[in-house]
Amino acid sequence: MPTTQTNQTTGATGAAQAPGPAGVPLLGSMFDLKRDPLGTYLAGHREHGDVVRFTAGPPGLRAEFYGVYSPDGAQQVLAGQAADFRKENSFYEEIRSSFGNGLLTSQDADYQRQRRLIQPLFTRRRVDGYADAIGVEAETLVERWGGLTGTVDAVDEMSRFALRAVSRILFGADVETALDPVRTNFPVLAHYVTARGFQPVRIPRTWPTPTNREAMAAERALYGVCDAIIAARGGAAAESDDLLGLLAAARGEDGERLDATELREQVLIFLLAGHETTATSLTFTLHLLGQHPEVQARVHAEVDGLLGDGRRPAAADYNELPYLTMVLKEAMRLFPAAPVIGRRAVAESVIGGTVIPAGANVMVSPYVIHRHLGHWEDPERFDPERFTPEAEAARHRYAWFPFGGGPRACIGQHFSMLESVLGLAAVLRAFEVTAVDREVALTHGITLEAAGPVRLTLKRR
Structure with a gap:
């Protein structure tokens, strides 16, 4: 029967060692983490507290990491002591190897340089300029759904919409050239990265296994389409009003690009x-809207009052849809797209009275913290009223943080919120949705994932 690891104090700091589940003999929590990682993190928090040590795997291949499950702890790791917790774990190494040393994965001088060049392209004013491209793809989605009968899988449909929208914003007139290679090859490479990131032993990428060969072919295809579009525009000298053109034209104070x-x-x-x-x-x-018709009816009324004339949603409409925004935020609380945020401790630290040794893998979990009983009443209940302006102002900054926090907070926060609100407004103006699946099994790779389809029945309004 599983046992519980006990607290012991360290002589150097007086801080406690983190408790955690012992799991099964020899293998620790390996099976629980493989079967239901998010449920295992949440159970660890409920049973052992705000800092939990997990071990998994047989002796010699055993992995160990520390789950941080309090708003104060998240703030410490991501903001207050951000320099002591770096993006140096195996997961980021795999993303870096496949997708490059971009803003998500770069560090130190590389990151600071990239952030200086790219930040001006993600101001609120700039992002609002992408609203029309979002609106075009939202109209395409509504038209597509108008020709469908029965049920749709929201996973597939929303992935299609979001990929088309971000591709249109990135590539502009070249969107159709890029779309098929990206749609075909991107999932292959993302799943490859996820699998390798969780493997205790990773074989070299150069070994000609079927999985490696498939992933390398997908990588070549993605690199090829991006390189071809960049080269056709004249490389870094190109100028256009899509995001790729703006990136190419970006210059630092000393002319760097x-x-x-x-x-x-x-x-x-x-x-x-x-x-x-x-x-x-x-x-x-x-x-969630498909499970809560009373909430959906209120969203319909808000959307109809603003967009009843049938016009395309615009950037100015974002602030005029407060209840829809509250619904979205509550959905992001229950289902944060980044359910865990990984770091590696480069110095010994103490979080909530618990020691985190240097070299430890640390997993801050929005999924768990968004359910923290000390900050959320009845946390599994769907309640958009949690996100009134007054409720948000009264809450800990890191009780809800789906976009991370600190100096590495997501640069695209407003872009994601704008795309989501305008896309939802267009869909819900046209359709009433009913959830077919009451419960959805979850897992996570690079992002939160449904383990199967998320089916909706559509009714034209």
């Missing part, structure tokens, strides 16, 4: 971070 390889790496990272996360948020927002 991104070269063609760096442009491709940023494009791939934006595709990775910009479509899977938004697709997840959209999928589960629709799933």
